[in-house]
Amino acid sequence: MIAAKxxxxxxxxxxxxxxxxxxxxxxxxxxxxxxxxxxHISLQTLDQNNASVQFDSAxxxxxxxxxxxxxxxxxYTLVLNNLEKKFGKELKSYGIIPGRAxxxxxxxxxxxxxxxxxxxxxxxxKELSNYLQATVTPEVVLLNKKGELIYRGAxxxxxxxxxxxxxxxxxxxxxxxxxxxxxxxxxxxxxxxPVGCLINEF
Numbered sequence: 001m002i003a004a005k006x007x008x009x010x011x012x013x014x015x016x017x018x019x020x021x022x023x024x025x026x027x028x029x030x031x032x033x034x035x036x037x038x039x040h041i042s043l044q045t046l047d048q049n050n051a052s053v054q055f056d057s058a059x060x061x062x063x064x065x066x067x068x069x070x071x072x073x074x075x076y077t078l079v080l081n082n083l084e085k086k087f088g089k090e091l092k093s094y095g096i097i098p099g100r101a102x103x104x105x106x107x108x109x110x111x112x113x114x115x116x117x118x119x120x121x122x123x124x125x126k127e128l129s130n131y132l133q134a135t136v137t138p139e140v141v142l143l144n145k146k147g148e149l150i151y152r153g154a155x156x157x158x159x160x161x162x163x164x165x166x167x168x169x170x171x172x173x174x175x176x177x178x179x180x181x182x183x184x185x186x187x188x189x190x191x192x193x194p195v196g197c198l199i200n201e202f
Contacts, residue, residue: 068110136196151177153192
């Protein structure tokens with residue numbers, strides 16, 4: 001484990017970002033049309049094997065950036081499992097742990113404790129995280145099988161800003177984008193600003 005738990009815990013309060021503003025306009029700093037190199041980036045499985053994404057018959061591929069110690073990453077595991085149950089045949093989901101801050105044992109425990117039903121892979125060099133321009137956890141990037149960007153940002157609007165949550169989410173950005181794409185409809189909100197724990201430099 002690269003970073004001590006005490007160090008991470010002491011900084012946890014500083015790792016939250018606020019602000020989540022849905023937009024249909026392209027964010028020229030972070031929003032790209034396609035990510036064709038995703039399949040060439042090597043990741044590590046929880047069995048410590050190398051793995052890479054394969055754009056096959058699945059219509060959509062979902063990358064969810066997670067951190068074992070981030071409370072929002074923990075809170076959203078149920079939502080992710082529900083999405084897997086609803087769309088598992090047409091959607092391939094990947095839980096991505098950026099960097100080397102957590103040992104393989106810690107990541108396995110996180111996946112087991114929260115009964116994640118999607119594969120969890122470690123992005124040791126943060127190549128995928130940087131390529132997809134992920135900044136916080138949880139943050140999602142939804143691509144089609146051509147690598148074209150369908151949606152990126154927050155899972156829903158449950159967290160409005162730092163320390164402020166609704167009783168329950170009212171707008172389900174990610175699920176709405178998945179449904180619209182699979183129904184051959186226009187995705188109305190293509191990008192939102194996620195709220196969560198900053199991806200660290202390890």
